[in-house]
Amino acid sequence: MGKLPLEGIKVADFTWVWTGPTTTKVLADFGATVLRIESAKRPDIWRIQPPFKDDKPGFNRGAIFNSINTGKMSITVDLGNPQGKELAKKFIRWADVVTDNFAGGAMKRMGLDYEELKKIKPDIIMMSSALMGQTGPWHDSPGYGDQLSAISGLHEISGWPDRIPGEIGFYTDFIAPRFNALTLLAAIDYRRRTGKGQFLDLAQYQAGIQYLAPSILDQVVNNRVATRRGNKDDYAAPHGSYPCKGEDRWCAIAVFTQEEWESFCRVIGNPAWTSAPRFATLEKRKENEEELDRLVGEWTIKYTDEEVMYTLQAAGVGAGRIGTAEDQMENDPHLKFRQFYQEQDHPELGKYRPPRQPCVLSKTPCRIRRAPLIGEHSEYALKEILGLTDDEIETLVINEVIQ
């Protein structure tokens, strides 16, 4: 059994859906004891929404839930019941860290804001990751990652200049959790050094905007609004996705330097068109980019996406196949070598392969364990963590405080 960076850190986890749980997954994967305080009345969306294993619904069969909640424990508590709230407070007293990703102001409405939590545990670290933060005119505005991607400005700069913006899905859901996790991990270290807890008011909106910073400066100093450019890049041509053999198969290619261009031409057999003056320099290739892309596509379409990637990379030119989920999990020798997916045994699913954390620590790598069944650790949490007696537990069950 290896060592883990967050061994002994205890988390009372009120997060749900996506950005919260992917944040606390980091803590659990690095060894913290993360107790999900779930509701059976209003279950986590990813326990009740597809995709399910074998398309059969069930609280423990959700693909996304099981991928993003690795290594955590689960207790079901009715927080609407005053006794449930008292129970939650007991877990908060036990915890070092409390996490939530409700809309701004929600924890306050439940009487579980930082001021209250400090009374229970003076050095508590509380992290609230709301769409807009806890304050401001939009603070309690509800929304999901696709809406946040829209208002953060990331959607407007995506897709083709002659079309409405292209879909980028719940993109900011992949930005906010990292900012949440890095802030939380730093706060845990800060408390170890200073003894001080604190309240971390994280706004997913403000995190998302970080990924536009250079364009924002361009707006500020040059009054230039950033617009979508397809796959164009000022410093490379060819640059984009090119069609390959098969149904809807593509390979990305990016040629930056003159050396790479010459290698590229060599790989594709130095066809006559590559020596035409209008493709000789980056500047000229950008002037004739549409024709260039067409000509490159006439080469790539003869080969599979993998063949294009391997032959170009071997010649020192950037190329990457655009795979499907199947390709990611089965046909990528590199991800296999890196053991990115880590098979788990699961009582209801059999086996499944959630991803590990993307950073590999040489001495204390993360440890992936399966996600919890709903309420799986209710008895353990009440007995071992809170020290309640069997009678006390039975009372809670009878009163439907826990489910």
Next chain:
Amino acid sequence: MTRNAEGLLSPYRVLDLTDEKGLFCGKIMGDMGADVIKIEKPGGDDARRIGPFYHDEVDPSKSLYWFAMNTSKRGVTLDIEPPEGRSIFKKLAAKADFIIESFPPGYMAELGLGYPDLEKINPGLILVSITPFGQTGPFKDFKGPDMVMWAMGAGPTMRGYDSHDRPPFRISHHPQTYFHAGTEAVVGAMAALNYRGVSGEGQHVDVSIQECVNWAPLGDWDFNRRSRKRGQAVNPLQVTHIWPCQDGFVMWRYTGGPNALRHSVPLARWIVAEGMADDWFKNLDWANFSHYTATQADVDHMEKVTLDFFMTKTKAELMEGAIRNRIMLYPLSTTADLLESPQLEARKFWRDVEHPELGTSIRYPGTWAVNSETTPRISRRAPLVGEHNREIFVEELGLSEEELRTLKQAGVV
């Protein structure tokens, strides 16, 4: 502007050797209060050539990309390849808490600066390496420009929701995949920091950009052996998600059933109140509406009424109405819109950063968090080329002015 003494990372020093692939990591750590020293090759890092530029003046001290990615850092120039350069670097490494780098795997080791070498100098040091495919594996020497990393991650724009009559695309302008890796590198650095806190030991953090952007919808494949086709419809009918309005676009989707009360009904009411609804729309039974039982004609009708309404309003007006009526409608902001956001204003998000060399200050996007003890904030603008050579090499390391001059002439500094 002074370094943030009250930051989460104020006691720590970071040596930042990264290029474009990893600059974001040091920026975040600097904004959190760490003492970050950007080490560039003599003459300045290649990332200074990345636009856009201040007033479109192409100059290594005016790259807005460089400005954005290097806030809160000081800067020195140092060539770590020659023996004298390596010796100076090791002196700095001995007192550093973190070193971040994005060289090809093996490069640092070849210079005698791999993790095992650095560990001997400084057992508590945390080395963070950011590369396209990580330190190991069959693809570790592959080239990883942002376009390629988007492809290797098979993310939402590559395999996802959009129409499939155009090539898969990446988000324009910025190397998003590098930002993801830079942020992830901080996560890894912080995890390692926590281990060091209890053990005294540093370690090597290996960040693969590919792994940071690996978002293919696994559920379908791992759970049901299905791969989602690009452009596969989520709804049985054609349903609009991005709508034009008077001055841009908004994101809105109608829902029926129990959720309609909270979402669709408030918008429908607003449209009716403005006199823009026909009888059909006024009488629509939202609670019993479903995309699975409605006809395309129904949806088209509902959407025509809605589109006509949206076209009479600006993004700001629609957002204001959405907030007031609690409708889950959001505009697609442009960079110009962000500067006008009342929410960002109220959160004190913007930070005016002094640029004395330009004779002005510039408004930067600021903090991502408001902490009760340690709110991150930009403490200074990005460094000029070699701006702190004297401060670090002479004042701190004790080199003489003569020695510094000699090193400069030799191209080491």
